Amino acid sequence: MVQLVFLGFGNVNYHLYNALYNAGNVTVKQIYSRYNKAAFGSIPFTTDLSKLEEADVYIIGIPDDAITSFSEALPFKDRLVVHTSGAAGMEVLSEKNRRGVLYPLQTFSAKTPLAYETIPVCIEAGSAEDLRLLRTLAGAFSSKVVEIPSEIRARLHLAAVFVNNFVNHLYHISETLLAADDLDLSLLKPLIEETARKIQTLSPAEAQTGPARRNDLKTIEKHLHLLKEGPNRALYARFTEAIQNTYGKKL
Amino acid sequence: MVQLVFLGFGNVNYHLYNALYNAGNVTVKQIYSRYNKAAFGSIPFTTDLSKLEEADVYIIGIPDDAITSFSEALPFKDRLVVHTSGAAGMEVLSEKNRRGVLYPLQTFSAKTPLAYETIPVCIEAGSAEDLRLLRTLAGAFSSKVVEIPSEIRARLHLAAVFVNNFVNHLYHISETLLAADDLDLSLLKPLIEETARKIQTLSPAEAQTGPARRNDLKTIEKHLHLLKEGPNRALYARFTEAIQNTYGKKL
Numbered sequence: 001m002v003q004l005v006f007l008g009f010g011n012v013n014y015h016l017y018n019a020l021y022n023a024g025n026v027t028v029k030q031i032y033s034r035y036n037k038a039a040f041g042s043i044p045f046t047t048d049l050s051k052l053e054e055a056d057v058y059i060i061g062i063p064d065d066a067i068t069s070f071s072e073a074l075p076f077k078d079r080l081v082v083h084t085s086g087a088a089g090m091e092v093l094s095e096k097n098r099r100g101v102l103y104p105l106q107t108f109s110a111k112t113p114l115a116y117e118t119i120p121v122c123i124e125a126g127s128a129e130d131l132r133l134l135r136t137l138a139g140a141f142s143s144k145v146v147e148i149p150s151e152i153r154a155r156l157h158l159a160a161v162f163v164n165n166f167v168n169h170l171y172h173i174s175e176t177l178l179a180a181d182d183l184d185l186s187l188l189k190p191l192i193e194e195t196a197r198k199i200q201t202l203s204p205a206e207a208q209t210g211p212a213r214r215n216d217l218k219t220i221e222k223h224l225h226l227l228k229e230g231p232n233r234a235l236y237a238r239f240t241e242a243i244q245n246t247y248g249k250k251l
Numbered sequence: 252m253v254q255l256v257f258l259g260f261g262n263v264n265y266h267l268y269n270a271l272y273n274a275g276n277v278t279v280k281q282i283y284s285r286y287n288k289a290a291f292g293s294i295p296f297t298t299d300l301s302k303l304e305e306a307d308v309y310i311i312g313i314p315d316d317a318i319t320s321f322s323e324a325l326p327f328k329d330r331l332v333v334h335t336s337g338a339a340g341m342e343v344l345s346e347k348n349r350r351g352v353l354y355p356l357q358t359f360s361a362k363t364p365l366a367y368e369t370i371p372v373c374i375e376a377g378s379a380e381d382l383r384l385l386r387t388l389a390g391a392f393s394s395k396v397v398e399i400p401s402e403i404r405a406r407l408h409l410a411a412v413f414v415n416n417f418v419n420h421l422y423h424i425s426e427t428l429l430a431a432d433d434l435d436l437s438l439l440k441p442l443i444e445e446t447a448r449k450i451q452t453l454s455p456a457e458a459q460t461g462p463a464r465r466n467d468l469k470t471i472e473k474h475l476h477l478l479k480e481g482p483n484r485a486l487y488a489r490f491t492e493a494i495q496n497t498y499g500k501k502l
Binding site for chain 1: 314356370403410412419448452465489494
C-alpha cells in the first residue's frame with residue numbers, strides 16, 4: 001500500500017487525487033493547500049506545513065518557480081518528494097529529501113473529466129527503489145508509465161507545448177476570424193476533432209493537406225489578402241513557408 | 252429523387268459519393284473521372300465528357316484552378332453545376348450552366364471513414380430553387396446545412412486552414428522534436444486528443460494553458476534555448492508573443 005500526501009491542490013494534483021483516491025494499492029492520507037478548502041470526502045485537509053503526516057510519497061503540484069523554496073520549507077527529511085512539472089528538472093527539489101518526478105502528460109482543467117488510464121506518466125527518481133515506488137503509484141491509474149530523465153522530459157514538454165498550447169491558440173485565432181462574420185467556432189468543431197483523430201492512424205506528414213501543401217499560390221495569396229496586416233497574417237505566412245519547405249522538395 | 256453525377260473523383264467526391272450513394276432521396280447516376288477507374292459497385296464510370304448523362308446536379312470535385320476551364324468544357328447548358336471548394340467563389344464556374352457550391356467543411360483522406368452526418372455543409376446557389384435542391388441533397392447525409400455566400404465562405408475556409416492545416420503542421424513539428432530523443436508521437440496522442448476535445452465544451456480562451464499563458468518567462472527562455480536557431484524557434488517565439496498579447500492585459 002502506497003501512502004500519499006498531496007502538496008498543493010491545483011488542477012494537476014486535483015486530477016491525480018481523482019485518479020488515485022480509490023485506486024487499489026494507494027491511500028491518500030492528506031491534502032495540503034495554502035488555501036483553506038473544505039475537506040475532500042474523508043481525506044484530511046491542512047493549510048499548515050507543520051501538520052503534515054508521514055507518507056511514502058509527497059506529490060508537489062504548485063507553479064514551477066515555487067517548487068524549490070517550497071521543498072526547502074518541508075519540515076522533514078529523507079522522504080520521497082516528487083514534483084509534477086514537465087519543464088522543471090528533478091534537481092529543483094531540495095536535496096534534504098529523496099527526489100523524484102511524476103509528470104502526467106495531459107492538459108488538466110478544473111472539473112473536466114478525463115480517462116486517467118490513457119494518460120502517459122513520465123517518472124524519474126534518484127534510486128531504483130524509489131523508481132519502483134513511483135512506477136507502482138503511476139501504474140495504479142495509468143496504463144502507460146515511462147521512465148524519462150529530466151533532460152529529455154524538458155524536450156518532451158516543449159513538444160507538448162506545440163501540440164497543446166499553440167494548437168489551442170490556433171483555435172482561438174480561428175474563433176476570432178469567424179466572429180468577424182458572426183459565425184461560431186462550432187462550425188469548425190467537426191474539423192478540429194477529425195484533425196486530431198486523423199493522426200491517431202496517419203502520420204502528420206501523411207495527413208497534411210491544404211493550400212500550402214498543394215503549393216496553391218492563388219489561394220495563399222487570397223488568404224494573405226483577407227488577413228489584415230498583423231500577427232495572424234505573419235503567422236499564416238510563417239506556417240505556409242514552413243509547410244512549403246517541409247514538402248516542397250518532394251513535389 | 253435528386254439525380255447526381257460526380258465530376259472528378261478525388262478525396263472530396265469519393266467521400267460525398269460514400270455519404271450519398273445509399274441516401275434515401277438521392278441517386279448517383281454516374282461518375283466521371285479523367286482517369287480510367289474500375290466501376291464503383293453498379294455506378295457507371297466514364298472518362299469521356301461527351302458521355303455524361305442528364306442529372307439534376309453535377310458535383311465538380313477537382314483542384315480549384317481547374318474548375319473554370321473544366322466547367323467551360325461541359326457539353327451541356329442550363330443545368331445545375333456545383334463545385335466543392337472552400338476557397339473558390341461560385342463565379343469561377345462557367346455561366347453557361349446554373350451555378351452553385353456544396354462545400355463540406357471537413358478534411359478528407361482516402362479510405363478514412365467519417366461520420367458524415369456531423370459534417371457541416373455550406374451551400375450557395377444562384378436561385379432559391381437551386382438552393383432548395385442543394386439543401387435537400389446535403390441534408391440527405393448531413394445534419395448541419397448552412398447557406399454561406401462565396402465571400403464569407405472564403406473567410407471560413409481561411410479559418411479552417413488555421414485549425415486544420417496549421418494544427419497538423421504543429422503535430423509534425425512535435426513529431427520531429429520527439430524523434431531527436433527517439434521518442435514517438437504516440438506519447439503525445441492522448442494530449443492531442445484532449446486538446447481538441449476540450450474546446451467542444453470550453454472556449455479556446457478558457458482552455459488556454461502553458462508557459463506563455465502563465466507568462467512563465469523562465470520556462471519560455473529554457474524552451475527557446477532548447478530549440479535551435481531556425482523556423483521552429485521563430486514559430487515558438489511568435490506564438491508565445493501572440494498568447495502573451497492576447498491574455499497579458501487580463502493578468
